[in-house]
Amino acid sequence: MTQSNSVEQLSSGKNQLAKHAIHVHKFGGSSLATTQCIERVVDIIRQNCQLNDLVVVSANGNTTDDLFTVYNLAIEKSDGLLLAIETLEKSQSALIGELLNPSSAARLIDVLAEDIRQLTAWLTEQPSQYHADMLAFGELWSARLLSAVLSEKVCPSYAIDARDFLVINNDKDCAVDNQQSSQKFQQNLQKGKLAVITGYITKNAQGETCTLGRNGSDYSATIIASLSGALNVTLWTDVDGIYSADPRIVPLARKLHRLPNGVAKELGRLGNPVLHAKTLQPLTNHSTHLHVASSFDPEISGTEIGKFGQIAKQELSVTSLNDLLLVKSTSLAGSFGEQASNEFSAICSDIQQGFIVIHQAQQKLVSQWLASHDTQVSFTPVSIIAIVGHSVVNQGNIQARFKRALKHTHVLHVVNSLSEHSIIAVLQQSCTGELLNNIHYDMTKDARHIGVVVSGLGNIGQRFLALLPAQLNRISVLENVHLVGLVTSKKALLNTDGIDVNQAMSLYERDAKPCDNTLLMSWLTNHPYDELIVVDITPSEHFSDLYNEFFKEGIHVIGANKWAASASTHRYNELVLTAAENKSVWLGSTTVGAGLPINFAINDLLKSGDKITEISGIFSGTLSWLFETYDGSVPFSTLLLNALSQGITEPDPREDLSGRDVQRKLLILARMAGFELSLDDIECENLVPESLQALSTTEFLAKSADLDNYFAEQLAVASAKQACIRYIAKFVVNEKGQLSAKVYLAALAKNDPFASLTPGDNIFLIKSHWYQDNPLIIRGPGAGRDVTAGGLHADLVTICQQLAGKKHQVKIKGLN
Template sequence: MSSLVVNNKLVKHAVQIHKFGGSSLASIECVNRVVEIIQHNCQLHDIVVVSANGDITDDLIEIYQFALQNSEQLHQSIEQLKQKQRDLVFGLLNESNAEALFAELLCDFELLAKWLQIDISEHEAELLAFGECWSARLLAAILAERVCPSFAIDSREFLVINNDVDCQVDYDVSQNHLSQLLDVQKLAVITGYIAKNTLGLPCTLGRNGSDYSATIIAALTNAQNVTLWTDVDGIYSADPRVVPLSRKLHRVPRSVAKELGRLGNPVLHAKTLQPLERVGSHLHVASSFDPDMPGTEVGDFGQIAKQELSVTYANDLLLVQSESFVGESGQLAFHKFSAISGDLDDGQLVIHLSQQKAVSEWLASDDTEVKFTPVSVMAIVGHNVARRGNVKARFKRALKHHQPIAFFNQLHSDSLVSVLPQPCTGELLNNVHHDVTKDARHIGIVVAGLGNIGQCFIELLPQQLSRVSALENVHLVGLVSSKKILFQSDGIEAECATQAFEEHAVDYSEEALLEWLSNHPYDELIVVDITPSESFSQLYSQFFANGIHVIGANKWAASAPLNEYQRNLTLAEKHQVLWLGNTTVGAGLPINHALEDLQQSGDNIVEISGIFSGTLSWLFEKYDGSSPFSELMSQALSDGITEPDPREDLSGRDVQRKLLILARLAGFELSLEDIACENLVPESLAALPLNEFLSRAEELNAPFKERLAAAKKMSSCIRYVARFKTEGGEVQAKVSLETLPQSDAFAALTPCDNVFKVVSNWYQENALIIRGPGAGREVTAGGLHSDLVNACRQLANKQHQVKLKGIN
């Protein structure tokens, strides 16, 4: 357990602060969920901070207003609130604990009754504090009953601020008082929102002030992390309750988060981040309604996070124009009234409507003219956005029909503020959000497999990123070999990727790989699988289940057992992920594209045949009997044309898998066992160690010489051919060494070429022929880049409907 010394006293050092908002504590179901979150995420040395349950604070404000008005509804409102609290207490605690806690709560209602008999206005802050006190007592009692020793702390016992306007904390006094209250053997549940001023009078931190309380307590205890548990699973590019197609911002720079809070982001209180600057605590925003969903991190990040944009707005504002707001006096006014924005050269400030009287009184001594204009503001927030001309131009175009009064960008470099003469509507916010952020989606790519083709793919990447517009927001973020891994959330420079991998890659486990991929901070993540690994292909189902797209040159998944293959297809469809594999067959040749297009367009494919192996194409185009077959195979091996073990090619298994992949793309439910395969390796050589096989390779010569001689007698040649055919509901499929006439389309190929022949309802008399290089690092890497561009174009149009589990 961590600890620190304050005034020579050993006290608890909170490692984590967990703050739960009102919506997270709104009902019996919600509170039970919070208890479960605490059970799984908290230790005794952590601290829990709470808001009032649900809308209790609104109920208390209503009671206060009814009391001032002597309303007939006052008694009814009090009884309704009492019943609401009773339902929570008795619905969450065992009977004896519930009775004890409710008796304590009734004392508060008796106190309220006394205040109503005198002057309730003198007790406004105390009345509003009831909500947090009741919430903290209830949660502490539940935790003590079910989870661990726990107790409630009223933050008025330690938290001292100058007043309820500035809310500036006296950290030395507050830390000293808090250190005496904490108990290293119990989990503390502390009230948010409330405090006391320097005179010892109760006061509040303003609406949504519980977040500010949490970060203040983090600063007082040197906590490493603060998690704000709310009804939204992070900070979004707009209020997701208004803009359903807003994007989660997985990582937000501190300065941007601070500006979002200042401009009224629904998740961040304006002062939330200030205390964290004292101790450098990490801020995490998560949803108590979906605790397993990755939230938003606020911290110091690189260029990817700095490119993010968010749109926010505020109504019920005033544009104030006065000569007294020019220059230094304007700066003073800006800070005094926490102005939203302004132009100090023209003497303009935007303030809240409620501040009109205070501003008028402040200006009275200057005896200058002042003009108040009702306005709203809409703002674009992002790192250094005031200096990003393209964003400013797009923002102006989006608002050109709404006659903005002004655009301000001189006071905060992380925001562009538009002042509008009419209130901002949900429709306007949706339209502006679409126009400004439509191409801001960030796509991370992870390259798995760093052999010849993988290296070539990476070598091509820099020029592809610079010249293909569809790849504008693509970032290389991970490199994976069979033993090492490198992940950099802020991106790996493509030009230096290989060097970065050599210098910084670390050992990894499959579990660590899946954990990082499942919690990636991007709008989309694509794994480019260039491995020959069957075990890596078996991770696809977990990739798909986590919304991760796959581009694969790896044949194993596409030719897996039928039930496994179909399960992957179902998962990909369910989670709306892409699975592209054009390079599984034919390297960069578009045979996969062609079959998918025919199938999806309504054609009926009846036959697929051809030469699918670049290695076997080279061998049998070159083999004319002038030299033994074993010498030719040895040359192909040394030139890198065959697999390291040539038996992988000669077995026909690679061609068998390719034919299976194509048949499945054509809509047929085939298994590998349905395709007959002629193995060109004699049984006597099949199981030998590689070196022994190579030393006895001359045993291949006689069988091939005999097959070639027989073919020549018929003026023919030998080729390794794949054939699939369906007729009358019967399917025939095989891969084998065939004797072909010299005039056959498969007979005269450039060595290493593949050729694919497709017969369908649309292509009968004149079959569709696709021919070209079927192997080679450049063409295969090019085919992978083709798939990447195709994927990014599809993802650019993908829309994510935000699902707010706590709301809709």
């Protein structure tokens, strides 16, 4: 991509630069660790940034650790100091040389050499005086390099040293002077260029360099978002989101796609390995949303933090901290205890019982602080394990379940947090990985959230929705299923926070917005659920074309739509393969036989080792009704028009009489039985004469009497043999493995299983190695809104049962 094209991409589209909301993108050290990592970051910026967005960076890879190392060598007056500085310079020079053209690299290496000379002077003269200034080089080098690479490959860019605008009170509280910082921040911005800003470093009111603590670059990003009024902050890191527990310890941890602000803040306070306590503070009074995503897998939806509805508020997390101290003293009761809790940012406290829980490193400070009271104080090594979720303190069932889960653990205290978003158990022993896994399982085993999108709101779609409230209430596996989308060919109602199932259609009529497949896919691709199921109740071939895209995104499909399942062999095999590769479940029990269990029967026979040799029957409810009813007493056309008026046929009855629908159903069943064939392999007898096939529907209906002689003759021939006429589908595999398949009008003896059905019924006959002499027969209503909607609900239950045991692979590239 040329620079001019990149600039155009970064500033074009629906968003003109002046109107485009600001987004802050922060990249952590692991995201910038190597040449390949930085090139990946450049691609992310190219695809996601506009020119007035802001990029915040940490030091590359282990640079901060390396700076700490050389500092400690300086303090120790080690002979290895100069060699360590030289190694540091070489690693930075290598990154520059690999990423930039020679002239740009030479300029940046000259600046680096100046920095190394300054660093060497500080470390050999007065290292302790320049500790923070020395650490600042890591972020400076990172920002300069990324800015230079962007200017060369993507768009005009410049680096900003955050110390030029960001002012805090001190490096303990790190409270921002918003008025002074905001004014200086605006002065440092340049129009028409992409800013790359150092994270982690700042200055105090005296102009001295300060740092925001380990992982302070996240805090820098949210501070800058607050100063700029940014709409979104994305923390690009080495994991693809926030999990319900530390995924390094709990393999069954599940991604939390959406977290309310208060819950995220509490998670950061209690030791979440990705979120940190101060990160959310600057966004408290802003509508900014925070995202956590992986720079290693940028296409994967991460975690969003903001204001959400009830579904997101149901999420639970488990977190733990070791190396803590339980501090008990009579002085820690009442208001003084509350003051101590605030002063030391206690993990938890109880001012009635007179204790606080702190980090072990704070013991000396707490001892000094309490010394003036001249009271006895005890320090007991402890750990904590906590349940974190929206307002969990006020949910008695959560409290009770947590205490039951801890019944075999020695618990000193159970404390409700002041935020009301966590319940904290103080343990006498360390919190082990085994305990964390057990508590996580007990507290989150039923927590998986499944979103359901219903496409097609005709008779069957509306009946499916009418049945949904009762199904959700009485079937336990559907406990965490949420209706989140209602879609038709032109409009859609998509609500991440859920659609009230009791008012689904009225809400659709009131709130649905115009929507095409592109907009629909955009929403589905970024859904915030553990699983998403699309229920396709449309007859649309156009909509079925989206199945492959659904499967690529890991979305599951329940389809009453026959187009995909009866597509060309190449297309069908592609869909099956894509679904398998992405662990998508594709069910379609209602494509054939409405709610009849023909699909289940075929699957069970195959799973048990049987081999099917024949599938035959009457697969069309319309043709079943017509030929069970037709006895010659009235012309066939009169019967056909009567069926049309009752809604038994399609609006154009030729859709039924052509046999194409039956042909597709036979193909679907044959494929389900494990055979590879296409529509062209199935002979199809069209019951509409050629003279009527090309007419409009109105013209056909006007000339429908032209059908009468043919059907009267067929009936007469059959009656003479004491037989009847039926429209049959038949698939057979002979002893040599040769396949034959056809759909046709047949004369059947009146004692044939297919000869005497309730009008409208379907019947399916299966022969197999086990059912050869006495075939398996399934018979019942093959159409109707209730049975078809019921079949869809059966598929929904089946798919949720399968998903209940599904394990997601946690993507960890290098969680620090």
